[in-house]
Amino acid sequence: MAARLALRAPLGETEIQAVLGLDHQVVEYAAGRYLVREGQRHPLCHVLLEGFANRHKIVAGGARQIVGIHLPGDILELQGPMLGVSGENVQATTGLKAAAIALDSISQAMSRYPALANALLKEALISSAISSEWIANVGRRDSRTRTAHILCELSVRQKAAGLASNGQFEMPMTQEQLGDALGLTPVHVNRTLKILVEDGLIRRNRRRVTIADWQALMRAGDFRPAYLHLDSAA
Amino acid sequence: MAARLALRAPLGETEIQAVLGLDHQVVEYAAGRYLVREGQRHPLCHVLLEGFANRHKIVAGGARQIVGIHLPGDILELQGPMLGVSGENVQATTGLKAAAIALDSISQAMSRYPALANALLKEALISSAISSEWIANVGRRDSRTRTAHILCELSVRQKAAGLASNGQFEMPMTQEQLGDALGLTPVHVNRTLKILVEDGLIRRNRRRVTIADWQALMRAGDFRPAYLHLDSAA
DNA sequence: CGATCCTTTGATATGTTTCAAGCTTAGTGG
DNA sequence: CCACTAAGCTTGAAACATATCAAAGGATCG
Numbered sequence: 001m002a003a004r005l006a007l008r009a010p011l012g013e014t015e016i017q018a019v020l021g022l023d024h025q026v027v028e029y030a031a032g033r034y035l036v037r038e039g040q041r042h043p044l045c046h047v048l049l050e051g052f053a054n055r056h057k058i059v060a061g062g063a064r065q066i067v068g069i070h071l072p073g074d075i076l077e078l079q080g081p082m083l084g085v086s087g088e089n090v091q092a093t094t095g096l097k098a099a100a101i102a103l104d105s106i107s108q109a110m111s112r113y114p115a116l117a118n119a120l121l122k123e124a125l126i127s128s129a130i131s132s133e134w135i136a137n138v139g140r141r142d143s144r145t146r147t148a149h150i151l152c153e154l155s156v157r158q159k160a161a162g163l164a165s166n167g168q169f170e171m172p173m174t175q176e177q178l179g180d181a182l183g184l185t186p187v188h189v190n191r192t193l194k195i196l197v198e199d200g201l202i203r204r205n206r207r208r209v210t211i212a213d214w215q216a217l218m219r220a221g222d223f224r225p226a227y228l229h230l231d232s233a234a
Numbered sequence: 235m236a237a238r239l240a241l242r243a244p245l246g247e248t249e250i251q252a253v254l255g256l257d258h259q260v261v262e263y264a265a266g267r268y269l270v271r272e273g274q275r276h277p278l279c280h281v282l283l284e285g286f287a288n289r290h291k292i293v294a295g296g297a298r299q300i301v302g303i304h305l306p307g308d309i310l311e312l313q314g315p316m317l318g319v320s321g322e323n324v325q326a327t328t329g330l331k332a333a334a335i336a337l338d339s340i341s342q343a344m345s346r347y348p349a350l351a352n353a354l355l356k357e358a359l360i361s362s363a364i365s366s367e368w369i370a371n372v373g374r375r376d377s378r379t380r381t382a383h384i385l386c387e388l389s390v391r392q393k394a395a396g397l398a399s400n401g402q403f404e405m406p407m408t409q410e411q412l413g414d415a416l417g418l419t420p421v422h423v424n425r426t427l428k429i430l431v432e433d434g435l436i437r438r439n440r441r442r443v444t445i446a447d448w449q450a451l452m453r454a455g456d457f458r459p460a461y462l463h464l465d466s467a468a
Numbered sequence: 469c470g471a472t473c474c475t476t477t478g479a480t481a482t483g484t485t486t487c488a489a490g491c492t493t494a495g496t497g498g
Numbered sequence: 499c500c501a502c503t504a505a506g507c508t509t510g511a512a513a514c515a516t517a518t519c520a521a522a523g524g525a526t527c528g
Contacts, residue, residue, distance in 0.1 A: 060456035065370040111348035131365035136299040139417030183373030222294035
């Protein structure tokens, strides 16, 4: 179950057993509920099992910026437990199921199995690499490129997580939330999606997105998937 | 020398000795030189000893986005060595000195000393937290807030690194580079800095910034230093 | 079947970019 | 030590992308 964690880096059998044996509790959250709030101390770390979650910050004036989107298999918030306080809110985007694990048992497993510590470090580095790409996306790409880029990312990550099939995937969020991830207003997200449809790059049906022309979408989004480091999963 | 690394997390004497004993080589780079290029494989990781460095990405069209600024004591690019390829460029902002360490010796030290692995993981998580704040900064704050915010961050981090004195610090970058960090044009950075001066928040002399009103600057920049996790250094 | 939340569209306002030119400063060679 | 050059800083005017405001149209769910 929580073994998906192990996919992130090469581990031996013993380590996998150790991960599987971690003391955990399966918890469920309804859409919109918070798993962690900024500034809070929180001894539990979560591994997402089903559904989508997002991490976000609120800036002065009340605007929200989503700083990460999470799919099943992702580790949610080592940060909070390991650094004492969390700097971000973690919220259920859809209804979700997660395995809650006490930091202590993770720490213990880490010191017993160096390969596991190594895997967690890699996981953290990958999520850092994704953050960097987001900075570039939000900082230097126009709305069309930016939107296309996030669609590519969601598509590839969902495919890697076994959630997407033949060019279709679920956009787990409202256009307002998408705007919060892209640093755009919901109105502008709507217009931009419309343009991507008109340009023949995607089709849309509710929140299900069908990719009409993957190559063109990648080009439009300036998307090169290397930063996701998905190969290292093998 | 490279012991600054150890400051990031609580370590015992043995671990500190291990870090100090890491096989390294002191290297120097002139301003503008690249330590790592995107897409490159690179077996060495660097600990910055003197000077400033930045990590950046180039997007389609050639625009640059700086995704991180580094001060002495920072670890530069575990990512590249650990994940195989680097997704970012690492460039000397000023002339700099760094200790180059082979990944192998780090890995070995990590598996021998779990506390060290733990410290590196924390380091990675902190740098992730900083990236998240940057996403929010670039995505949801207007130019004045954004600029004030980065000034606050640079000030606090330099002070923590022992580089800033009584409200003054060195802005290591040109206004163009500052724009690349903020997702703004150099022209607009210039106008924005001017406004901050006119508002009595800072004073400027070449690239030396004097903070005229720290409280007001923090307010203007929506800056709450918690995300830097500098307390955990103690 | 009403209510609420989301999406879509239009008109207007605004912050930031772009283009362009003059101005400083630091560095370099005669 | 001066003149020259290149890099960076500063300022103005106009263009543009995105935000804001407003209202109508669809879904989804008790």
